[in-house]
Amino acid sequence: MTTTTHAPKSAVSRIVAAGTHQRVLAFTSLIILLIGFSLASPNFMQTSNMIAILQATSVNGVLAVAVTLVIITGGIDLSIGTMMTFCAVITGVVLTYAGLPLLLGVIAAIATGAGSGLASGTFVAKMKIPPFIATLGMMLILKGLSLVISGTRPIYFNDTPGFSEISRGSLIGEVLPALPIPNGVLILFIVAGLAAYILGRTVLGRYCYALGSNEEAVRLSGVNTDRWKIAIYAMSGSIVGVAGLLIASRLNSAQPALGLGYELEAIAAVVIGGTSLSGGRGTILGSLIGALIMAVLTNGLRVLSVAQEWQTVVTGAIIILAVYADMMRRKRSS
């Protein structure tokens, strides 16, 4: 009936193949950037600088992973930046104000994220508020709550000595002293691996793609779309909780004024990685590469002593180029 034939493929190769093109493009760009910067400056390819890039990727990378889930459903979450801060503040309350053990602080951060996501998801799914508006509201609510709870002052984790190890310690470095990769980076890769597994292999992941592809069709198939959407926002929120832990650990404090702007950096990484803002397509690996590209750019331009103001301009241009390249590809393939 058609001129195309569908060669049987394994499930793995199919998951990899989904959206391959843009990821190959992004990956190639990443390699070109790495080569370009290392030719331009001998300091760039130092192990310590590579580790610094990875460390700088960790928070934005985890946030990008979180928001990828929501974006694949065809939604958006503008609240992840201030949600991250809110999770850090709650952890501060649990560990520093209440003096509870470290594990409870970790649980508190993830639970706070999940709860916030649950709220956003409920606004979107049950109250039918467009995701852009619902999460814009959540962004302000969470920012305000962080300031109120902390009394606008940073909460330090000086009484919980193990806390800074979450991000800055290096389990890998203890085994392989030559490779002191910080735990924050390790956590990023673990979170990304888990999220990729959830997206590719679980019911929740399947409904991410299905909702983004044709929500009405999913609903008419008898699936409780509202409940799944809420679950996806909650899952995304719990990953934001991990980002909250990472940033609080790196700063050894919960900074209540921080957070705004992180959501846009994360969304930018997702877009550079080839995830469609209209939903239905996207991968975690792409978002990870997108986050790395942004970190490499910032770092490389700094190594070349380009003013920080210009770094921001370049990042903006990269986003527009990435989306344009993706749209050109779609146009050709359709």
Place this chain on the structure above:
Amino acid sequence: MTYLVEMKGIEKHFPGVHALKSVQFDLMPGEVHALMGENGAGKSTLMKIMSGIYARDGGEMRVDGTTVYLDGPRAAQDLGIGIIHQELSLMNDLTAAQNVLIGREPRLRFGRLDEAELNRQTTEIFDALKLNIDPRASVGSLTIARQQLIEIAKALSYRPRVLIMDEPTAALNDAEIAELFAVIARLRADGVGIVYISHKMDEIKRIADRVTVMRDGAYIDTLDVAETPLSTIITLMVGREVTQSTPEIPDTSQAPVALQVRGLTRGRDVRNVSFALRRGEILGFAGLMGAGRTEVARIIFGADPRDAGEIDVGGAPVDIRTPNDAVRVGIGYLSEDRKHFGLATDMTVRANIAMASLERFTGSTGVLDEAAMKRVAQDHIAQLGIRTPSDMQAVRLLSGGNQQKVVMAKWLLRDCDILIFDEPTRGIDVGAKAEIYRLLQDLAAQGRAIIVISSELPEVMRLSHRIAVMCEGRLTGILPGGPATTQEQIMELATRRDTALAPAGD
């Protein structure tokens, strides 16, 4: 014998519309019960109530003699009521198997998916239906006909006791229809009750046991198909004796060519389409869903880019790249989706009529001349018989037929000599249809060149001076209009596939 499903006194209101007026319907096990009526008669609404998509405002629905209230499609599925929708409702980014078993994915522990089992189960379902579709194929990459078959496979995979089919054959060719009917025969033998909505009279005669006719949201009658002549059913549907009016076909063979298209191509959607349209002529475009008719119109209008092909207007080649280019050479396109593409529904009749010709009402200062716009709008309201309290009425408050006339007025004001009408009477009631037909004939008589794309064969046959038929992106033939051409001839062309392109065993 107890009824499988029994509906009585069903009421449904939508804002401003009394969609169902005390409608009744019943279904016995092992029968095919056809539901017929014109567009807008309420068939789909009734079936959406039966399948739990809409809640009823009044009346009673019994399944196996027990009164039920359905709070969603899931509740209907649990009672064994399945529906195949008229519009495809598939997820294009997912595979065939993922679509068929959506909501019922085989799971391992912790919410993990068993992809191998998913594909195995789907293969079984496809095999049982003798469908040769790779369960791992991405649905978006398949043809419309294949997508329709997946939709049917999906509904059957629920093993329903009641299966509602809303125009299931709209995109299928004869061989596929025969296959579908074989499946229906097997289901009937198993005691499944089938509700069959179709406009195709021959299909009703072939497979239906009983037929219920609806008109204007009301129940008309239920009849035994074998004992009822088709003309009786048609009369009940339209509420009056239908005289098959044949169009008067003017001789336009000497008229100048208004539009000439050569080798129009765009991917798989449109392949090497060539035709000529003369002034004063109405050229009808017939074909099944996805045949590429709208795509041809959109390319001519510059709404979509083309891979190849040339367009001449009035004998001179033109380079149309955007709708703006098309309008400048006098081509107007009236989209099938008026609400999305044809009208700013919250704005007034006057504003909509002037929309495409604003520079005509603009002085050197850029201020709009409201008085001139009012005059012109009122002229067109009178000329086209648009029923509106005033030219300042918001367009969304007009009926479908009058909205269509507003779109026509907009393009007439723009001095378009070539008008492309895509499904001009979709969602318009019978009386207004006749008026739209008369307007189209008047426009042609004034020397305008007109293309009419329609999925309703009687409409194409009633209007067209010549009939172009498409199948899978190719123009498979142009037939003369009038009584010389039969519905069968058109359908033959509309299903004439390019066998060279089909893989073996397909």
